[in-house]
Amino acid sequence: MKVQREIVTPGEGQSFRLFSPSLRDHFYWHYHPEYELVYVEATAGIRHVGLHVSSYVESDLVLIGPNIPHLNFDYGLKTEYHQVVVQLKADFLGDALLHTPELSGVERLFARAAFGLSFGGAVKQRVGEELKAMFGLGHFEQLVALLRIFYELADERADVVQLNEEPTGVKSMLTDKIRMSSVYEYIHQRYDNGPDVNEVASQVHLSTAAFCRYFKRQTRMTFTDFVNQYRIGQAKTLLLQGRSVTEVAFDVGLESISYFNKLFRKHEGMNPSDFKKRYRDHFTG
Incomplete structure (x- = not known):
């Protein structure tokens, strides 16, 4: 079983990919150069990001940096579940993160994503609902909603856990x-x-x-x-x-x-x- 590189294709007319995958019967150990934000609602499941392995109950919200190997969050689930995944390139906004002071927190958030980040508490529930609601929006409204989500996750008061002690994408051979x-x-x-x-x-x-x-x-x-x-x-x-x-x-x-x-x-x-x-x-x- 070799780690697989996933080819990520943004939606037509979009700078990112928004979808709701169902891979519960597949052990999909993979990586890609895009950032990934995952929200899953399930009774219990496996969280496996980089070198970190743990389990979640009820729901999970994780931000994964580029080239970090990870397992699909719905692997082996036997009960009903719902999953939302957003995948986006590091430069999906061009160089806006570098030159827009209002987005400096988001820039720091993306840097921390190299370790894998798991969110909990109120921010997890709120962002989870916002991600689900994105499917009913037009492309521009989806982009605005996504920026709002990243802004929320970048809040220093957010309940967040760093999953790995060091970046597992850049430094891993x-x-x-x-x-x-x-x-x-x-x-x-x-x-x-x-x-x-x-x-x-x-x-x-x-x-x-x-x-x-x-x-x-x-x-x-x-x-x-x-x-x-x-x-x-x-x-x-x-x-x-x-x-x-x-x-x-x-x-x-x-x-x-x-x-x-x-x-x-x-x-x-x-x-x-x-x-x-x-x-x-x-x-x-």
Whole structure:
């Protein structure tokens, strides 16, 4: 599984692309030189941007800089969801960002996007609604709405989390992108069936010791910790589908219920039963 370069074509008569993709059955590990703003509404899903992997619940709003490899945010979703994606070139406004003082905050926002940015709180909900409303606007009105959105996201009061410790697009070599995409695909295929660090090391042509050092350097996690984080992300989706805690533990490859509960609590700050009740009540209420 190699990282794929996506070819982005703006809409006719537009400087950017606005669309609502549906790729839930595809593991689409890809990159492109355009910026990307993603909003997705779903019970739970995987957020995988650069070297960062985590999960989201209810909704997610992420700004991704150029050439940062990322996984489609609807991958593996089994429940209903809605997704809005905007893709735009760095110079979609020409040199306006450099010469328009009113847009200086947006210029700084785009610079920070090299790390991948996840937004929460009120700004996520507000911008999510604005993105959905853009489909009903004309081209000029869409452009104005998009500039307004970026202006909101650039607000220093916005609830934002930087996803990577360093830019993962400019400084990452293509060979690393290809190697890590193979590792991620292996984890996806085997997370529920005893992933073997020796096997994956062999697949990327490294000794086990060299692979462990390489993987820790790339993700700042051990291979085991990374797999367990991925398992918990998948477990959250399964729990919200109505599966029992015992079923979910086995489905994600953890035969010890007590260990599953401990691991889930470590990652989410609550046990699986409480998580299930809290969010299922929210979605069905």
